[in-house]
Amino acid sequence: MEHSEIIKLLGHVEKLNTKYYNLLKEAIEKRDSVKFVSRLLNNDSKETNCPYCKSALLNKWGIRNDIQRYKCKMCERTFNTLTGTPLAHLHKKGRWLSYAECIKNGLSVRKAAEKCGVNKTTSFRWRHRFLINETEIRPKKLTGIVEVDELIFAKSEKGCRTLSREARKRGFGSSKYIPSDLKVFSMFCRDRSKNTTDRVYYKFGADKIKSELQELITSDSLFCSLDKETYLRYARENGVRHAVLSISKGELIKKDIVHINNILIYQNKLKSWISRFNGVSTKYLNNYLSWFRAIDEFDFRITSEIILLRAKRPEEYNTNHFSKHSKQMAAAT
Numbered sequence: 121m122e123h124s125e126i127i128k129l130l131g132h133v134e135k136l137n138t139k140y141y142n143l144l145k146e147a148i149e150k151r152d153s154v155k156f157v158s159r160l161l162n163n164d165s166k167e168t169n170c171p172y173c174k175s176a177l178l179n180k181w182g183i184r185n186d187i188q189r190y191k192c193k194m195c196e197r198t199f200n201t202l203t204g205t206p207l208a209h210l211h212k213k214g215r216w217l218s219y220a221e222c223i224k225n226g227l228s229v230r231k232a233a234e235k236c237g238v239n240k241t242t243s244f245r246w247r248h249r250f251l252i253n254e255t256e257i258r259p260k261k262l263t264g265i266v267e268v269d270e271l272i273f274a275k276s277e278k279g280c281r282t283l284s285r286e287a288r289k290r291g292f293g294s295s296k297y298i299p300s301d302l303k304v305f306s307m308f309c310r311d312r313s314k315n316t317t318d319r320v321y322y323k324f325g326a327d328k329i330k331s332e333l334q335e336l337i338t339s340d341s342l343f344c345s346l347d348k349e350t351y352l353r354y355a356r357e358n359g360v361r362h363a364v365l366s367i368s369k370g371e372l373i374k375k376d377i378v379h380i381n382n383i384l385i386y387q388n389k390l391k392s393w394i395s396r397f398n399g400v401s402t403k404y405l406n407n408y409l410s411w412f413r414a415i416d417e418f419d420f421r422i423t424s425e426i427i428l429l430r431a432k433r434p435e436e437y438n439t440n441h442f443s444k445h446s447k448q449m450a451a452a453t
């Protein structure tokens with residue numbers, strides 16, 4: 121565009137009515153956002169590897185749609201910085217950041233769609249893509265004092281077009297009134313470094329729970345739980361030190377270090393957060409638990425930028441990587 125044309129255009133800005141002023145503002149914000157998102161994703165890492173052969177020997181191969189392309193020196197294939205990630209082939213990059221903001225704020229598919237100006241199908245797809253890696257970012261080992269407890273969710277076929285049972289009124293009031301065939305069991309484990317993990321069991325299986333605890337908890341840990349048979353047997357069979365708490369004896373809240381208060385607080389926060397969705401589909405319960413885990417991991421200070429970067433490279437953007445970064449950001453706000 122010629123300089124004189126730009127001066128002419130700027131002269132018209134003052135005369136714009138509200139409708140056209142807002143359209144112009146939207147166009148500028150959209151352009152800024154595309155550039156910002158592209159820069160964020162292009163520059164996220166010191167080392168990029170070929171998604172096909174994992175080689176780090178690459179040539180830069182131009183920029184298309186603001187995204188850096190590469191050519192691998194080993195396998196000679198070309199790719200861009202998003203190839204092989206959940207963000208590949210998604211359109212409307214200018215709206216990704218505001219969508220990540222909706223995820224951060226726990227908005228429903230419908231509300232996020234309205235806020236970002238996309239349809240509900242796109243909103244659903246984006247949420248899945250932005251969060252798919254979160255189910256993988258779970259601590260593999262918990263150490264020290266490890267608190268364990270479970271929550272029962274009511275089975276829900278929300279969103280399904282055909283129900284495998286008769287429709288019922290929403291909710292059961294309290295988990296103890298949920299019929300056993302409609303219960304979904306989820307186990308939560310948290311150590312004192314705030315490493316938290318969860319598992320969903322669509323069918324209760326003591327052996328499965330025991331083997332997962334065996335994998336998760338190091339043998340020199342102190343395992344804290346209620347006096348339930350599955351936990352008692354796990355600790356006994358694996359020789360793990362077990363601090364057993366009993367609700368009936370009023371031992372749930374202890375004053376010393378042996379307690380499960382942290383996991384109970386975590387569960388309460390989760391229940392309060394998840395209630396905004398008015399029931400979640402059991403099929404996606406894992407995703408919701410992972411979504412909340414990510415929010416909690418950053419003490420509710422996760423940013424939309426971190427959500428996008430974790431969607432791209434989960435192995436690099438875990439809490440350890442960001443702990444310093446998020447503390448700096450928290451201090452700055």
Ligand SMILES: [Zn+2]
Pocket residue numbers: 170171172173174175192193194195196197
């Ligand atoms: Zn290659």
